[in-house]
Amino acid sequence: MKPTFSIIIPNYNHSDFLQQRLDSVFNQTFQDFEVILLDDASTDDSALLLNSYVNHPKVSHVIINKDNSGSPFKQWEKGIALAKGTYVWIAESDDYCELNFLETCLKTLVGDVGVVYTQSLDIDENGDKLSHRINYTQSYKTNIWKDDFKMDGAKFISDYLLLKNVIPNASAVVFKKDIISDVYFNKALLSMRMCGDWFFWLQLVSNTNIAFINQDLNFFRHHNQVSRNHFNSNKKKVRLIEESLIRQYLKEKQGINNKVMNNKLLVNWFKLHTKKDLFKRSFYRLHPSLFKKVVFAFQFICFKLKKY
Structure with a gap:
């Protein structure tokens, strides 16, 4: 008899945090699950x-x-291929969770809900909770995350996930295995270093409904090994290239209006990459149309060189 959940724990050099993660998995209040432990050398x-x-x-x-x-x-691909459960949880090895995480998610995974994620709290490398929850609201006029919600996946993409990754931590997400397709793990995804999880969620929620649980059930660890804490100029370029792949996917596979999408992504890119760059900010304000053309020309060239 297949388990309800398959819990995949992919690990790389997280021995300092691994025991806390394992304890938070094996001691869940809901116990019908299998655990798949993966270590990447x-x-x-x-x-x-x-x-x-x-x-x-x-x-x-x-x-x-x-x-x-x-x-x-x-x-992720290896773990999902091995999974026998109805639902999959990719429990990152440097995070941990409340012991009722699975039990709470299962109550929401009913009917046509294929993906659910919970509110997260940031923690430090010692596992101590920092003072803030994950802030999903930046760049949006409305705060849908102040309450539980359920939404059509296509609408969630066009209204929220199009602009930026509002599912910032895989450990907070549980999804039905049968909505996964082999094509999700394409050349573009497997080559990504900055936007891969964002690209995965875009594909995952496109044909299902998504739900959010406004409870602090997941703890998202910040520590020196995490690449997001070392965001240098080279990684900004990598992110720009990867965003071009995402935009091409949204245009071709999701039918997102190219002009609307470009404007939204450009505004977000501008906020992300020009906070301390006076020249770029001045260029954008004085010549917004030309600025757009330069950015999109660069992304188009990058896409052609890295086409999947």
Whole structure:
């Protein structure tokens, strides 16, 4: 008999946080699940800890890569392919959650809801809660996240997910396995370093309904190993390239109006990348039309060079 949940824990060099993650998974109040432990050739003590769970009754797989795959999404793909549950939870190895996380999500995963995610609290590397919840509202006039909601996935994309990734942490998300398609793990996704999770959610919610639970059930860890904490100029360029792939996908596969999409993405890109750049801000204000043409020309060239 298949389990209700398949919990995938992809790990790379998170031995300092791994035990807390495992404890928060195995001690869930809802216990009908399997656990798939994946390690992408860690150089710390992660493999030793994960191998100690080989005979745990809830663990169906422990896979330790000899060589690093080069992409966290290859681990996602591997875990989902192994999953036997009705629902999938990718529980990142450096985060943790409340013990009623699965039980609460399951109550919302009914009918035509294929994806659900919960409110998250930021935590530091010691696991202590920081003072703020994840802020989803920046760039939006309305705060739909102040309450629980259910929404058509296509509307969620056009109104919210089009502009930026408003599902910032995979650990907060549970989804039905049968809405996953092999084509999601395409060349574009597997090559991404900055926007891959955003691209995955865009594909995932496009043909289903999504729900949000306004409860602090997930804890999103900030620490020195996280790439989002080292956002340099090179990563800004990488993000720009990856956003061009996302925009092309939205245009071709989702039928999003190109002019509307470009304007929304440009405004968001401008806010993200020009906070401290006086020249870019002045250029945008004095010559907005030319600024758009320069940015989109650069993205078009990048897309052609990196077409999937």
